[in-house]
Amino acid sequence: MRVVIAEDQVLLRDGLVRLVEGAGHRVVAAVGDARQLVAAVNAGRPDLVLTDVRMPPDNTDDGARAALLLRQRVPGLAVVVLTQGVDAPTAARLADGRADAFGYLLKDRVLDTDTFVAQLEAVAAGGTVIDDAVGDGVRREDHRLDALTEREREVLGRLASGRSNPGIAADLVISRRTVDAHLRSIFAKLAFDVGEDDNQRVLAVLRWLAGASGPGP
Amino acid sequence: MRRTRGFPPLVWLLVAAAGLVGFALSLGLPWRDTELRLDVTTRAVMALAGALLLGSVARASADASARHAWAVGALGASVLAYPTVLAVAAAEVGGSATRVLANAWHVVPLTLVQLAPLLAGAHAVGRTHRRWERAVLVVAGVGAAVTAVSLAVPGSELLLLVASVSWFGSFAIAPVGTWAGVRGTSGEVRRRALVAALASLVPVVVITGCVLLGLVATTVGGTDGVTLLMLGFSVGTLSCGLLSLGAGAPQGSPVLHTSTVVATMHALLAALSLVVGALATLGTAAAEAAPGPAVMVGMVVALATVLPWWWLHRWTLRVVDPASEVRHELARLGPVGAGGQRLALLHVLRRVVGDGDLELGYDPDGSGPTPDPGRHDVVVARSATGSPTVVAITADPAAAHRLRELGDVDVQVEPALLEARVEQASLRAESAAQRERTRLSNDLHDGIQGRLLGLALQLQLGARDLGDPAAALLAEEAVTTLRAAVEDVRALGGGRLPDVLVRDGLAPALAELLRPLHPLVGLELPTARFGAVAEAAAYFVVAEAVTNAVKHATAHRVEVRVRVRDDHRVEVLVRDDGCGGADPRLGRGLRGLAERVAAVGGVLVVRDAGPGTAVEAVVPCAS
Numbered sequence: 073m074r075v076v077i078a079e080d081q082v083l084l085r086d087g088l089v090r091l092v093e094g095a096g097h098r099v100v101a102a103v104g105d106a107r108q109l110v111a112a113v114n115a116g117r118p119d120l121v122l123t124d125v126r127m128p129p130d131n132t133d134d135g136a137r138a139a140l141l142l143r144q145r146v147p148g149l150a151v152v153v154l155t156q157g158v159d160a161p162t163a164a165r166l167a168d169g170r171a172d173a174f175g176y177l178l179k180d181r182v183l184d185t186d187t188f189v190a191q192l193e194a195v196a197a198g199g200t201v202i203d204d205a206v207g208d209g210v211r212r213e214d215h216r217l218d219a220l221t222e223r224e225r226e227v228l229g230r231l232a233s234g235r236s237n238p239g240i241a242a243d244l245v246i247s248r249r250t251v252d253a254h255l256r257s258i259f260a261k262l263a264f265d266v267g268e269d270d271n272q273r274v275l276a277v278l279r280w281l282a283g284a285s286g287p288g289p
Numbered sequence: 290m291r292r293t294r295g296f297p298p299l300v301w302l303l304v305a306a307a308g309l310v311g312f313a314l315s316l317g318l319p320w321r322d323t324e325l326r327l328d329v330t331t332r333a334v335m336a337l338a339g340a341l342l343l344g345s346v347a348r349a350s351a352d353a354s355a356r357h358a359w360a361v362g363a364l365g366a367s368v369l370a371y372p373t374v375l376a377v378a379a380a381e382v383g384g385s386a387t388r389v390l391a392n393a394w395h396v397v398p399l400t401l402v403q404l405a406p407l408l409a410g411a412h413a414v415g416r417t418h419r420r421w422e423r424a425v426l427v428v429a430g431v432g433a434a435v436t437a438v439s440l441a442v443p444g445s446e447l448l449l450l451v452a453s454v455s456w457f458g459s460f461a462i463a464p465v466g467t468w469a470g471v472r473g474t475s476g477e478v479r480r481r482a483l484v485a486a487l488a489s490l491v492p493v494v495v496i497t498g499c500v501l502l503g504l505v506a507t508t509v510g511g512t513d514g515v516t517l518l519m520l521g522f523s524v525g526t527l528s529c530g531l532l533s534l535g536a537g538a539p540q541g542s543p544v545l546h547t548s549t550v551v552a553t554m555h556a557l558l559a560a561l562s563l564v565v566g567a568l569a570t571l572g573t574a575a576a577e578a579a580p581g582p583a584v585m586v587g588m589v590v591a592l593a594t595v596l597p598w599w600w601l602h603r604w605t606l607r608v609v610d611p612a613s614e615v616r617h618e619l620a621r622l623g624p625v626g627a628g629g630q631r632l633a634l635l636h637v638l639r640r641v642v643g644d645g646d647l648e649l650g651y652d653p654d655g656s657g658p659t660p661d662p663g664r665h666d667v668v669v670a671r672s673a674t675g676s677p678t679v680v681a682i683t684a685d686p687a688a689a690h691r692l693r694e695l696g697d698v699d700v701q702v703e704p705a706l707l708e709a710r711v712e713q714a715s716l717r718a719e720s721a722a723q724r725e726r727t728r729l730s731n732d733l734h735d736g737i738q739g740r741l742l743g744l745a746l747q748l749q750l751g752a753r754d755l756g757d758p759a760a761a762l763l764a765e766e767a768v769t770t771l772r773a774a775v776e777d778v779r780a781l782g783g784g785r786l787p788d789v790l791v792r793d794g795l796a797p798a799l800a801e802l803l804r805p806l807h808p809l810v811g812l813e814l815p816t817a818r819f820g821a822v823a824e825a826a827a828y829f830v831v832a833e834a835v836t837n838a839v840k841h842a843t844a845h846r847v848e849v850r851v852r853v854r855d856d857h858r859v860e861v862l863v864r865d866d867g868c869g870g871a872d873p874r875l876g877r878g879l880r881g882l883a884e885r886v887a888a889v890g891g892v893l894v895v896r897d898a899g900p901g902t903a904v905e906a907v908v909p910c911a912s
Contacts, residue, residue, distance in 0.1 A: 081736075083743025090750045124739075133788070156738065159789055159801060179738065183745055183772055 073196050076116055077102045078109040078123040078135060079154070088122065088182065095189040106134035113142055113149070120150040120196045124179070140166055143174070150196045154179045158205045167200075171277040175201040175234070194234045200277045201234030219261045227254040232277040298347035301362050305343035308369035312336040315376035322379035331516050332372035338523035339369025342530040349534050357408035357485075357537060361530040364401035368526050371398065389440055393433055396456075398522075399492075400429040402529045403463035406489035409536035410467040413481030414474055421466030428459035463489035475611070475697035480545045481536045483609055487553050488532030494560045495525035501567035505587070508574045550609045558598050558605075566591025612698040614641050619701055634705040638669075638681065641695075644688035648856045650680040653710035665689030670702040678706055682855060712890040712909060719889050720822045738778045745771035790828055794818045795851065799831055803849070810835060813850040819910045823859045826889050826908045827851055833882045834863035834904040842867025842902060853910065858891075861906040869897050879904075 075092050077099055079085040089099050101112035105128035113121060121142060127135040139151045143166075152175035153166055163176045175195040181203065182188050191201045220228065223244075230240045237255070241248045258276060316329065342365030346358055371394055377383065378391030403425045410416070435452035439445040467486035474482050499521020503514025532553070535544035543549060570587030574580065606613045618637040625633045631649065639647045649669070667689050669679040679702050681692050745768050752764030790798035796814040803810045818824070831849050838844040844867030851861050879895060886893040891908035 079739075081739035081743055084739050084746065085743070087743050087746030087750060091746065094750060094753075157788070160804075161789055161793070161797060161801060179742055180772070180775055182742060183749065183768065183775075185746075185749060 073097050073119040073193075074100050074116065075120045075122060075192075076100055076109065076112045076118040078104070078106070078112075078121070078127065078138070080104045080124065080127045084179075084182075091182070091185055091189065092122070092192070095193075105129055106138040109135070109138050110142065113146060118149070120152065120192060122152045122192065123154065125153060125155045136162070136166060140168060143168055149173070150198070151175070152177065152192060152195050152201070154182070158203050160206050163202055163206050171200040171232075173198045173200075176206065177201065177203045178205055191234055199234050200232060202232045202277070204229075204233055206232075220258060224254050224258050224261070227251060228258055228276060231255070301343050301347035301365075304362070304366050305340050305347070305369065308343070308366060308373070309336065309340055311373045312369065315373040318376050318380035318382070320376065320379045321381050325375070325379065325515060327372070327375060327379075327515065327519060331519050332376065335372045335519060335523045336369055338527040339365045339367070339371070341365070341527060342368060345531060345534055349538075355408070355412045355537055357405050357412055357533050360401055360405035360408050361533050364398055364405055364526060364530050367394070367397040367401060368523065371395070389437065392440060393436055395522075396429060396433045396436070398526055399460075400425060402492040402526055403429075403460065403489065405530060405533040406485045406536075407463050407466050409488060409533040410470040410482055410485035413485055413536050414470045414478060416470055421462060424462050424466075425459065428455065428462065432456035432459070460493050464493070471608075473693075477540065477545055479611075480547065480550050480609065481538075483550050484532050484544065484553070485536040487550075487557060488529045488536065490557055491532060491560075492525035492529045494557055494564065495528065496521050498560050498564045498567065499525075501564055501571065505567050505570050505574075505584075508571065508580070508583075547610050547613075551605055554605045554609065555598075555602075558601060562591045562594040562598060565594050611695045612701060615695065615698055615701050625704070628708065630705040630708045634702060638692075642683075642688040642691040644683050644685045646684065647688060648682040649705075650682055650856060651706060651709035652676075652678055652680070653706055653713055654678075667692040669695070670699050670706065678702075716822060716890055716909060720820075723822060723825060738775055741771050741775050741778065745775070790824060791821070795824045795827055798824075798828055799849070799851075802828075802832060803835060806835065806839060806847070809839065809845070809847055811846070811848045813848075813852075815851060815853050817853065819853050819859055822889050823908045823910045826886055826891060826906070827859055827861045829885055830861045830882060830893070830904065830906045831863055833879065837879065837904075838863065838865035838867050838902065842869065844901060854907075857910045859908045859910055861908070862903065863905075864898055864903040865901040867901045869900065869902050882906075 075097050077085060077088050077092065079088060079102075082104070085102050085104065089102050092099050100116035100118050101108075103109050103112050106123075107129065109121070109123055109127075112118075121139065123135040123139050125133050125136045136153060136155075139153050142149055143151050150173035151166075154177055155162075156179060158176065158178055166176060167174055173195055175191060177188075177191065181191070195201055226244060227240055230243055235243060237251050238248055241251045244251075255276075262276060312332070316332075320326070342361060346362040346365060349358065374387075374391050374394050378387045404422055407421050407425065411419075411422075432452050432455060435448060436456075439449035439452060442448075464486065467482070467489045471479060471482040471486055496518070499517050500514075502521075503517035506517055507514040535542070538544045566587040568587075569590035570583050573583040573586040603614075615637055618640060619633065622633050622637070631651070635647070635649050638649070639645055654672075665683050665686050665688070667681045667683070668677040669681050669692065670677075672678045681689075683689050683692070748764055748771070749768045752761050752768070755761045755764060789801055794816075795818075796812075796816055799812060799814060803812065831851070835847050835849065838847045842865055844865035847863065847865045849861075849863050851859065853859055879893075883893040886906050886908060889908055891906055894905045896903050896905070
């Protein structure tokens with residue numbers, strides 16, 4: 073896949089380039105500020121953007137704003153946002169109503185190189201990866217989530233982190249059939265129309281994000 | 290203030306000299322009138338009063354070139370001429386013309402004792418309309434004309450009576466006109482207006498008093514009442530003229546001191562006591578009592594009026610200097626500790642105006658609080674440029690009225706205002722420091738974290754290519770250490786303001802922070818934003834207090850309430866049902882919290898609340 077990397081710290085940027093290229097992907101541009109990121113996406117037509125939140129020119133949340141803009145303007149572009157600290161409202165804001173092809177991760181996760189690359193690939197394939205740390209702040213804000221059991225919420229949290237069904241089974245030390253049963257129960261309780269499996273997964277993650285970000289619209 | 294050119298002092302002195310010469314010549318005339326008897330001493334006192342007035346005008350006319358100085362000069366001349374006119378008439382020189390002149394002469398000084406205070410009051414408060422003065426002149430003119438007609442036409446005693454009644458009734462015009470000018474004034478202008486008002490009352494009271502005393506004297510001792518009347522006339526006109534001049538005295542003159550004005554008011558009240566006493570004596574005497582007991586009754590009644598007079602003292606002070614009560618109450622509080630000035634002022638103002646819910650808004654720069662006309666807000670003090678610096682917020686119209694009557698309390702308000710100014714400055718400094726701290730910490734954390742991460746990543750990627758397993762192990766260890774360092778750096782950033790607080794405000798930030806405790810915590814938060822510093826302080830208070838409640842007090846329920854009060858302060862209350870026993874002296878967290886709150890000019894109180902603990906903080910909103 074074609075990747076654009078935006079990170080203002082040169083050392084980390086070079087590391088990310090090496091990591092992504094080492095995994096057999098092509099880095100079409102590695103830039104150091106938000107404006108260059110938008111320009112690079114326009115010029116390079118990448119499949120995935122990997123961007124830091126705090127970057128020049130303003131050194132506030134320029135990267136996040138650029139990511140949001142790109143998600144809205146460029147259809148089919150997968151975006152992974154790396155951040156210093158995570159919070160659910162920001163995640164929901166960046167998801168912008170559609171959780172597909174979207175990642176929101178703590179910067180530290182880059183050190184778990186294999187997992188990190190796998191997460192990038194999952195997002196590029198249209199999946200959703202939300203950092204586990206965001207889940208720490210989630211409780212029963214959305215009353216629809218109240219209906220879920222503790223176990224189901226754990227499963228949903230991991231689903232939002234971009235885990236596959238076998239991954240969730242391994243995490244929670246339960247069988248894959250049990251995971252499937254939990255997911256069916258979750259989808260039923262959240263009252264999604266029975267449709268394509270992936271679509272349900274995305275909707276469930278969105279609901280979860282909405283619950284995590286408080287009573288939103 | 291319209292000014293007219295006065296006579297040079299010399300003119301007034303010449304008039305005085307001419308009057309005195311005339312008076313000296315009149316002493317040589319034989320006194321033939323048997324109805325009216327005036328001894329030389331009384332006449333001399335009258336002439337002296339007139340001469341003194343003329344002398345005072347001559348002395349003051351360098352500054353007092355206003356109309357009231359003219360009026361006082363004319364008053365002096367007419368009083369000085371009065372004994373001479375009377376003597377000429379009594380000597381039966383010039384026939385009936387001089388008799389009519391002598392009988393009507395009192396109209397001139399008695400008109401002028403009304404005009405002089407009115408003009409002085411107008412001069413003091415800058416009143417431009419002349420309707421009071423016109424009213425006095427019209428009544429005097431009509432009174433004089435009717436008197437003249439009734440004297441010329443025999444058998445018109447009823448007309449004379451009517452003329453006299455309307456003439457004496459007109460004496461209310463000057464007091465009403467001058468007191469009307471006192472309203473709504475403050476400071477020295479108020480004292481000037483008050484002196485003018487007193488000037489209008491003095492002749493009325495003194496002359497009435499002397500007439501009554503004269504009647505008493507006639508009834509009791511058979512002495513001539515006219516002598517007392519004329520003495521009262523002299524004292525009354527002299528004091529009236531001097532007070533009228535005093536109302537226009539140069540700035541800072543002792544005549545205008547609060548104590549002088551109060552003393553004058555007391556003198557007037559004393560004269561009123563005498564009037565009441567004289568009335569009592571006359572009443573008793575009318576009831577066929579012996580003269581001795583009648584005088585005794587009068588004296589007792591006069592003394593009895595001393596008590597209400599004393600009660601009036603406070604009222605007097607308030608009339609002369611409406612701020613005196615505030616000053617007095619503040620003085621009674623004694624020395625106020627640092628940070629307590631505003632509380633002291635609030636306490637005193639609440640008491641003085643009788644509104645326990647009164648609040649004060651401060652704006653040291655004079656750019657912020659504007660009074661809300663929907664409520665009954667009153668500007669208590671203004672800056673040098675005239676913009677409001679202290680505004681009283683009250684819902685009570687009566688309290689608002691009393692506040693407006695307070696007049697000039699700038700001096701009393703100053704310490705509280707200074708305190709507010711210091712607090713605002715420190716808030717601003719804290720706000721700037723907070724911004725700087727945030728920036729530094731962002732730079733530091735992001736910089737270091739990014740670099741450490743970059744290093745760790747590079748090392749990790751590099752280690753893959755190492756053939757030597759020992760070196761790979763070493764590299765892996767280095768990566769682990771670097772990873773721990775990254776964690777440490779993040780932990781160090783704990784005191785940082787969460788982005789959501791800075792961006793969305795307190796309510797979303799606290800909702801986010803306390804979400805894991807959702808079933809445990811009841812939140813009551815304002816949706817409005819109220820300044821970064823106060824928000825940060827409130828955030829940390831709630832965070833720390835809730836953490837304590839859950840961790841140490843094993844609370845089952847924590848209530849968090851944040852509200853913005855009318856006095857632009859944020860009130861934070863965190864209350865739990867845990868085991869209690871929290872004390873800011875013991876817990877490092879609570880002590881740090883108290884310091885943090887104090888740094889932004891707030892107060893933190895930790896107290897036992899039945900079962901459990903209440904942590905209460907009040908923090909000023911940054912503007």
